[in-house]
Amino acid sequence: MKNNICYHHNLAVRENICKGCTHCMKKCPTNAIRIQKGHAVVDEEKCIECGQCLIACPHHAIKVVQSPFEMLFNYQVRVAIIPTMFLSQFEDEITNEMIYMALMKIGFTHIYLSELGIDIQNLLGIKDINTSGKNPIIANCCPSVSQLIRIKYPLLSPHMSIIKPPNQITAIFARAEMVEQYKDPNSIGLFYITPCPAKISQINTAEKDGLKLFDGVLNLNTVYNLVNNCLTKNKKKFSTIIDNVQMEFPIITKNSARWALLQRRGELKGKRSLAIDEIHQVIEFLEEIEENDEININFLELKACAEGCVGGILATRNKFLAAERLNFFTSNLPEELDKKLINRILKYKQLLSDNIFIAPDEIKNSLSLDSDIEVAIHKLEKINEIVKVLPGIDCGLCGAPTCFCLAEDISQKKASIRQCAVLRLRDSKGLNTLAKIWGEKVSNT
């Protein structure tokens, strides 16, 4: 895995495939994409890794960078931390036991369900809290939403829960158990199987404060393919010995197992809560509460993907079918944790309690024009003048998603008004004059 801890480096454009068609640029909720020299270019400061571009791309030119699977074998102990929604990616004829066996067969030695972290948090009696001490508490579950709030809704940042997401809590617990059992920490490798690219950045950020969480993050679709191939080859074998297989991973509670579904988690705790999915709906809602956060809601669960994590960007199955299976197979899970498991967790109570909070993150307004207000005012005045001249049809031919974005880019010297195809057709001579007034693109920005 790259040692780079900065945000947003996990979505990459494959330039040899990208046609610069503007589909992704139009879908990006933070206007982070421009088409330059015929290819999509992502502004890492603005990208929240929601993966809308990846879904929108008709040429599959956007990929998610991940750890190579082979690095698994650098370790003697190979732990998979899998979200429950992974199990729901398969058709009903594939049982959880078979998936478990296949995961072991492809190389893992231990498996933990990621959502165990919620049970751990509940067991330790740690409540969701935020820095403002005010309602609503916004769950820290969806990393895209967290990033969105950080860069676009700084007013709401104090509402964010400061509890680590479940996969990270589980990682701390799993590593502690493995170190206890196998002694040599270097022989242990923890791998998270992620339903979305944003979780990779979330983990990298969390590791900034020095605590090692995962040794690698694998994309869910990659692992799905490996498991699926393994199952196709071994179906008969697996189904004959399945009766003797014991699933040796901690069984989590029903409510936690359903965490990937869109549900009003707060209600479980007897509180008023709301669950909102899909990034554009989330943005609409955040705009609303940014102006008036005095709503009668204790707990807000906002998820960038439609249907929540079960509809993650890297998920392979139809999100509704997957959600149904997850809902179905979790219905038999217990309401309470197993006594043995409780004792296993309580053994590391101190370690877990000490590390359950996330390190405070700097709030940055990436969407502001300049850190200096005076300069920003000048730029905005300029933008307003430029917008008056632009056609206002948001065609995208200039390489910016809207005319306003082009005006903004011109004011930042990241674009020239010469890029406007409509003005060029209408009056190419006049365009020279305008370019002189408003300046040209300064390359290497």
Add this chain to the structure above:
Amino acid sequence: MNLEFPVEKGDFTKAGEVSSQIKRTLKKLNVPSGVIKKVVVALFEAEVNVIAHSFGGTITCSIEPKYIKIIVIDTGPGIQDLGLAMTEGYSTASQEIQEIGYGAGMGLPNIKKNSDDLDIYTKAGDHTEITMGFKIENEE
């Protein structure tokens, strides 16, 4: 820089449009979030006042590096008793307006609470002009 927005009377579906617009502008200008919040709350109240009580009006906003000045002018009919109107909970809003969730009598008090400077000209039978000022100070 100066921004100007017309406000029509009676159209509550548009309540908050001007304050949202100004919020977005201030965010682009990197104004500290605490200041933005005060501006949005005060301006929203003023905007609702124009919609609920006046014959319509205009909001102008001038932004300077250290100060934001917002002037809300309507075309009448003026406030009968400004002292009373500044009291929390006092409202002249009709039952109709109160039924849709406005007119709690917190408009002017909230404007006063959130602005750094406030100047109100009004007279029954004349127009009302509210000038509110906000200092831009960096939060540390």
